[in-house]
Amino acid sequence: MARDFVATVLRTLELDRALVDDAILCTSELVTNACVHAKGGDGTVLWLAVEEGRLRVVVYDGDENPPVIRELTAEPGERSGGRGLYLVDAVTEGRWGHGPDIPYGGQPHPEAKGVWFDLPADLPADLPTDPPVRRPAAP
Numbered sequence: 352m353a354r355d356f357v358a359t360v361l362r363t364l365e366l367d368r369a370l371v372d373d374a375i376l377c378t379s380e381l382v383t384n385a386c387v388h389a390k391g392g393d394g395t396v397l398w399l400a401v402e403e404g405r406l407r408v409v410v411y412d413g414d415e416n417p418p419v420i421r422e423l424t425a426e427p428g429e430r431s432g433g434r435g436l437y438l439v440d441a442v443t444e445g446r447w448g449h450g451p452d453i454p455y456g457g458q459p460h461p462e463a464k465g466v467w468f469d470l471p472a473d474l475p476a477d478l479p480t481d482p483p484v485r486r487p488a489a490p
Contacts, residue, residue, distance in 0.1 A: 353382040353397050357408065360399055366406075370472055373442050374406055377468045380435035381410040384466070389414035398465070401474060409467040417449050418466050443468045 357378045361371040378397070385395040389412035396411040420436045439447050447468035 353410075354379050356397065357399060361401070361406070364401060364474075366401075366472060366474070370406065370470060373470055374408060377439045377442055377447075377470075378408050378410070380439050381408070381466050381468070384418060384435055385410050385412035385414075388416075388418075390416070401472065403474065404471060406470045406472040407467060409465040411463060411465045413463050415451070415464055417464065439468055443470060446470070 354375050358371060358375050361374055382395060382397065389395070398407075398409040398411070400407045400409075418436055420440070423434065423437070436447075447466070449464050449466045451464055
């Protein structure tokens, strides 16, 4: 679902195919990590921002423990996995991190975290620059 969401939004904005593919891969890795490793049961939230010069994706989960790049092993019989953050680090050229911050003025949550990545993006000239505004539903 997360991959489809990111792909749909970025393709609708007519962004470069390689950028879209990289964003889908990195999003998939962060969401997978949140689902597999996060201890909190509050679910996962995906936040996507396309801003001047960059694309940012943040995946929030209910676990305050920071993500860890595990040591890769090539031993026979070892559990596969542990390559997700290596991929994110390589694809984003090190532009990723984590913290409790919530975008657009939200309050940090001490028992949760957001793991984010940035990718440089050449954006269309007519792309809206203001953040979306949530309006109350009509009565």
